[in-house]
Amino acid sequence: MNQREPISLKKIHVTGVVQGVGFRPFVYQLAHEHSLAGWVCNTSAGVDIEVEGRSPALIQFLADLKAQAPPLAHVESITATDSPPDGYRQFEIRSSVTQEGEYQLISPDIATCQDCLRELLDPQDRRYRYPFTNCTNCGPRFTIIEDIPYDRPKTTMRDFTMCPDCQAEYDNPLDRRFHAQPNACPICGPHLSLLGEDGTAVGVEDVISAAVQLLTEGRILAIKGLGGFHLACDATNEEAVRRLRQRKRRPAKPMAVMMATMEKITTHCLVSREEEELLSSLQCPILLLPWKDDSTVCRLVAPGNRYLGVMLPYTPLHHVLLREMGRPLIMTSGNVSEEPIAIKNDEALTRLRGIADYFLVHNREIYARYDDSVWMVVEGRSQPLRRSRGYAPFPIRLSFKAQQILACGTELKNTFCATKDEYAFLSQHIGDMGNMETLEHFQASIELYKRLFRLEPEIVAYDMHPDYLATKYALGYGESVQLVPVQHHHAHIVSCMVDNGADGEVIGVALDGTGYGTDGAIWGGEFLVADYRSFRRVGHLQYVPLPGGEAAIHKPYRMAIGHLYSLLGEEGLSAALPFLGEMDELEVHIIKQQIDQEINAPLTSSCGRLFDAVSALLGFHGRATYEAQAVIRLEMIAADQDDGTSYPFSIVELDGIRAVQLADIWQGILDDLLGQVPAPAIALRLHNTMAQISLDMCRVAASETGLDRVALSGGCFQNRLLFTKTVATLREDGFEVLTHSRVPCNDGGVSLGQAIIANSTMQTVD
Ligand SMILES: [Zn+2]
Ligand SMILES: [Zn+2]
Ligand SMILES: [Zn+2]
Missing domain, CATH: 3.30.70.100 (Alpha-Beta Plaits)
Known part of the structure; x- marks a missing residue:
């Protein structure tokens, strides 16, 4: 030197x-x-x-x-x-x-690191098989923190006093556990217990071995994890899976499976390099993987699905359990139908009573509910379907400074989003707002974010749907804030723009289930020209009645009747009825009446409902027991061999807004059915048709505006086939296509769009 x-x-x-x-x-x-x-x-x-x-x-x-x-x-x-x-x-x-008013970013919870895993599996180590092993590079963070700065007394670890060995690690700047706030060992840290159905402790020497034994015998266990309880059972035991489905009242919704190692996963699923990276990332999400035919995971785990939701163990407890079990475990959220996951031991004992045979619990409190994140990789590009564990509360970085805004999100797959400085704090997955527990979770989480990030929102954004609980919550702020209503699909498109760091103006294609429109109709097949501030509706799928309103969402056959009867008349409906399975004549009569007299039959341009309707005609009879079930089936049955054909459609213009006419499409489908064209070919043609519609509408928008950039968003783009076809069709025609990669295309991303739109509309001009 x-x-x-x-x-x-x-x-x-x-x-x-x-x-x-x-x-x-x-x-x-x-x-x-x-x-x-x-x-x-x-x-x-x-x-x-x-x-x-x-x-x-x-x-x-x-x-x-x-x-x-x-x-x-x-x-x-x-x-x-x-x-x-x-x-x-x-x-x-x-x-x-501590500095008044200052805040900092908080790490999400992170999967067990390799160093900790090595210790966990080493019989000579003092943390051998210790289910709460962690270090500065891994373990719980967001789920245990109550306030900042992040120090042990402000976490749920405050109840545990470190033993001299742990304290020495904690104090040594050269130790990999220096200032690891959740640091613990078998002597001083949290521990497991096994409880019976009634909450009494089961006297066993080794809790994990006992749990493994029970799972092997086909029992259902409620297992307390990082951000809440899972319900677990042997994924290869059909009897156990069936029992879990019955008790959880979840007949068909796909459930996630945890497998011990990457090698195990590859015996059940096809895994690309990108997928392998994501599976073994620090976040360790559930990934939807192509499911091999010879997999021993029973089909009942995800009936009729080509994909299986799989994740690797992400806590020490999971690692030990899965290794000693030697078989994949179902790890589905610990709740009944759409309630939030249970996080407290007594809460689990009450709410999961009658579902779980035993409870594997521990005495480290969970402060924030935190569902598993779900991702998919389509053509080498990954996108989240549920952004939660491992990601929230890490913010989306904005290219500008935003005002302090709270955006309350939507009814299903709710998240909220708070902006401050150049950050958009998109919350973890909150869930479906239809019950008290979720609403409480929503409110408690908003309070937590306000505290952690020192937020004092001056502007509150909300969805225009008057019945959404999140909307009612927002309106409850009254005159203490500036309230900004945001149209649902405008928010979808802006969320995609922010996801891509794009500003200016874009053509927006929002293919979706339900979103309240500015005309009071239920939108969902929307072609917009949009920027952060406003949007113009270039066109939409033709309006059709939604007979029975929201009830039609659970009964796809109602949608089929709605489309057929209103578009092809009595004759078309009669020709199609035999394909709808066994129908109650009285119900058909009532549906027709609702349409004729326009009673409880709001109009919708929803793409999701169009797919529902076609799915009903192609063999999806009866009720849908989870959101988008009929649409998903349509994707799953679609033929692999594509002849590139699609159904004809026309576009009519009224007052500058185009409506894509659907009658010819329905006539085409009906002709195919009568001509005994197999359902997979019809399903594929419908996907092709939707991609073609998007292309034609984008061309219209482009010719009017000169724009050549298209943002794709809305829940229908969770459909890989529709997504892939639409992207390819638009790109071949020279469009630049923006798609999601950091926030979900479904309603889980809407709050981000709401926040940014509110920020732009309320911007003070200087
Ligand atoms: Zn570690
Ligand atoms: Zn210790
Ligand atoms: Zn939506």
Whole structure:
């Protein structure tokens, strides 16, 4: 080193996810490596550092600070200013400083790291088989934190006093558990217990072995995990799976499966390189994978589905259980139908009574409910279907500073979104708002976000649907805030734009189930020209009646009758009726009356309902027991061999708005059915037709505006076939196509769009 190089001091401020992730020990070691003196300290706003030394070492230190940051750290910004030297002699870690009103980003919960896994499986290690092993690089974070700064007394670990061994690790800057707030061991940390149906402890020597034994025998266990309870059973035991479905009152909805290792997964599913990366990422989400025919996971886990939702173990408890079990386990959310997952032991004992035979619980409290995240990879590109564990509350970074806004989201798959500075804090999955428990979860989570991120929303955005509970919640703010109603599909399209960091104007294709329109109709097949501030409806699928209103959503055959009768008349309906299975004549009569007299038959342009209707005609009879079940079936049965054919349609214009006429499509489907064209070919043709409709409408929008950029959003794009075909068709025609990759295309992403639209409309002009 050049000894004549003068000593100087740099004051450094780092923001991002830099607390609870081993950032200070990393800085400490880095300073030692470069022989620098000074200190590092956590503040409410991030991490402050002062380092003193010779210039080349300081420059290298700054470069390494960003490049070598620990795996869980997410450095947002590093600012450095020069100061006269202070004469520091050594480098030290100083204790945390609380600053009024300041906030920082919080790490999501992270799957068990390789170092901890090694200890967990090592019989010589003091944490061998200890189900709460964690370190600065892994373990619970968001689910145990009640306030900032992130320190043990502000987490649910406060009840556990560390033993001398754990304390020594915690205090040693060179230990990988330095300041790991949930640090614990079998001596001092949380522990498991096994309870019977009535909540009394089952006296066993080894709880995990006993649980494995019970699962092997085909019993159903409620297992307390990271962000809530799972219901678990042997996924290869058809009898057990059937019992779980009956008790959970969930006859058909696909359930997720956990498998011990990647090798195991590949024996049941096809796994691409991208999928393997995502499965074994720090977030460890559930991934929908092509399900092999010879898989021993019984088909009842996801009936009629080509894909199986699979995840790897992400807590030490899961690792030990799955390894000792030697078989895949169903790990489905611990709830009854659409209620939120249970998080407290007594809550689980009450709500899951009659479902679980035994309860595998522990005494580390869960503070925030946190469902598993669900992703899919389509043609090499991954996108979330449910953004929760491992992702929230990490924000979506905006390219501008937003006002403090709370956007309340929608009714199904609810999330909310709060913006502040250049961050959009999209909440974890909250769920379907139709019950008290979910509403409470929604409200409690909003309060938690307000506290953690020091939010005081001045603007509250909400969906235009007057009956949504989230809308009612928003209106409850009254005059204390500025209330901004946002149209559902405008929000979908803007969420896709923000997902892509795109601004300006786009053509928006929103293919969706239900969204309240500005004309009071139920929209869902929408072609818009939109920016952050406003939108214009270029066109939509033709309006058809939704006989019986919302009831039609659960009874796809009602939609089929609605389409056929209103578009093809009595004759068309009579020709089609035999394909709808056994029908109650009186019900058919009532449906027709509802349509004729326009009683309880609101109009809809929904793409989801069109697919429902066709699905009913192609063999989906009876009720749908979960959202989009009929639509999913249509995707699953569609033929693999594509002849590229589609059904004819026309577009008519009225007052500058186009309506895609559906009668010819229905006539085509009916002719195919009568001509005994197999259902898979018809299903495929419908997908092709929808892609063609999108292309034609985008061309119309392009010719009017000169735009060539299209954003795709809405729940129908969870359908891989529709997604792939639409993207390919538009790209072949020269359009730039924006799709989702960080937030869901379904209603889980809508709150993000609401927030950004509210921010733009309420922008004060300066
Ligand atoms: Zn670890
Ligand atoms: Zn200990
Ligand atoms: Zn929607």
